[in-house]
Amino acid sequence: MHVLLVEDDPLVASGIQAGLAVCDFVVDLATTQAQARSMVALVATDVVILDRGLPDGDGLQLLEEWREEGVDVPVLVLTARDDVADRIAGLQCGADDYLIKPFDLDELVARLNALLRRASGRSRDRVEHGSLCLDPVSREVSLEGQLVPLSRRELVLLESFLQAPRSVLSIDQLKDSLYGMSDEVESNALTVHIHHLRRKLGVGVIETVRGIGYRLGKPEAVGQFARQRPQR
Secondary structure, three states: EEEEEEEHHHHHHHHHHHHHHHHHEEEEEEEEEHHHHHHHHOOOOOOEEEEOEEEEEHHHHHHHHHHHHOOOOEEEEEOOOHHHHHHHHHHHOOOOOOEEEEOOHHHHHHHHHHHHHHHHOOOOOOOOEEEEEEEOOEEEEEEEEEEEEEEHHHHHHHHHHOOOOOOOHHHHHHHHHHOOOOOOOOOOOHHHHHHHHHHHHHOOOEEEEEOOOOEEEOOHHHHOOOOOOOOO
């Protein structure tokens, strides 16, 4: 999942980036409102972590601006301002959650997973699709009750499809979920990851929508012919 971190403190930012990377989040950093505004317009972000005390103003100003423009990406406000009035102001401006500094990284990860779960309309973290199951906490994938080893990129890609089971995802959207803006991406990298998922989970796990992108296959297609060579 792609996270946009809007934080101007280098120490806090580096700690969050390192901690989230361990949990397979792809994190891009913006240190000002202006950078965050540009990055949201350029990258398909799944969730935003937003600091309030930014060099070019209060982060809540940016949040209000986004909501007025119809930007509905989930936003977690992360700040040292712990007054009840500040928390109320954040929620009224459109924040989906509000976490106080200093914070525990495990709690931050749990809150991000909760935001992603709500955004996809699920009531629990565990995601099931036919005989396929993904546990976002343990980062384990099973098919018909058997664990299936996936690489980090394959796991993140599968999670992107499971978070939006009825949507067609464009190539750019999928690349944003897999790679940060600073990462160099080989032209066939996405195709290779999809090939591997089809080989391990069944040719029908991901459908190609020609000229648009890809979408999650029907639940009954998961696991079928997993040992056969997938068709692209």
